[in-house]
Amino acid sequence: MFKKQDDKSVVEMVNSSNVISKETVIKGDIRAQGNIRIEGSVEGTVDSKNKIVIGDSALLIGNLKAVEAEISGKIEGEVHCSGVLFLKKSAIVNGDIFTQKLVVENGATFNGRCQMGEQSKALNGKAKSATPEEEIIAG
Numbered sequence: 001m002f003k004k005q006d007d008k009s010v011v012e013m014v015n016s017s018n019v020i021s022k023e024t025v026i027k028g029d030i031r032a033q034g035n036i037r038i039e040g041s042v043e044g045t046v047d048s049k050n051k052i053v054i055g056d057s058a059l060l061i062g063n064l065k066a067v068e069a070e071i072s073g074k075i076e077g078e079v080h081c082s083g084v085l086f087l088k089k090s091a092i093v094n095g096d097i098f099t100q101k102l103v104v105e106n107g108a109t110f111n112g113r114c115q116m117g118e119q120s121k122a123l124n125g126k127a128k129s130a131t132p133e134e135e136i137i138a139g
Helices: 002-015 118-124 132-138
Strands: 017-020 025-027 030-032 035-038 041-043 046-048 051-054 059-061 064-066 068-071 074-076 079-087 092-094 097-104 109-111 114-116
Touching: 017 030, 030 035, 035 046, 046 051, 051 064, 064 068
Parallel strands: 017 035, 025 041, 030 046, 035 051, 041 059, 046 064, 051 068, 059 074, 064 079, 068 079, 074 092, 079 097, 092 109, 097 114
Antiparallel strands: none
16 A cells, blocks of 8 residues: 555656756755756765766865766766766866766866766775775785
8 A cells, every 4th residue: 555655756756856956055065866957066975876967167176976967067076977978068077087988079178087887887886895904904
């Protein structure tokens, strides 16, 4: 009886969109199941299980993590995208990019390292190789 209602609410959450408007300033982390569109300013990590859009007027000081992302504004931090990352012509990214696929329009600015393919998936999944000290301790 409750199973169908629970499934419906999960679908609604995933299909929902969260908008941070132009004059809005947020200091803190944002996590969502659905899409996120930022036109304002965010200081912190933005994490979505779906798509994140960083609009022309947006500024993100912090890390971005999503399945798919489209950037038109400015990001100061790392971008982790397990699917496709689009850098539009007005995009400015100062930080490292980890993605499966990257599409860059003429005019976009990117200052940092870029890791693509299977290794970027491992980094997105927060897989971390152990340091020699950790291997010794782990045994």
